[in-house]
Amino acid sequence: MPLTEFVPLLKELSHSDKLLLLHFLVVELLNESGLVPLDIHGKVASQGLHDSFEAAAVLAKALAEEKASMIEV
Structure with missing residues (x-):
């Protein structure tokens, strides 16, 4: 069935x-x-960057290293 036949039906939805x-x-x-x-199967995926403990640990380490390098200068 061509799309042009669906358009009138879709407008009625x-x-x-x-x-x-x-x-x-x-x-x-x-x-x-x-x-x-x-x-996914009715469940909203809850894992994202804001929920990632590993990402938080990496960020905390990077911030600590940057702070330490700023103190040394």
């Missing part, structure tokens, strides 16, 4: 159905491109 369709299409595109969507 409710606002919430359009949002669900948009979500579905984005997830499909991410899956096809090999990227991981933010929403």
Whole structure:
């Protein structure tokens, strides 16, 4: 079925159905491109840079080294 046949049907969808369709299409595109969507099986991924203890440790070490090098100068 060509896309031109879908357009009138899509215009009839409710606002919430359009949002669900948009979500579905984005997830499909991410899956096809090999990227991981933010929403995996109904669970929002909670791990990010703001939740990463390893990233915090690396940043703290870099800041301490920079502070130490500024004191030596």
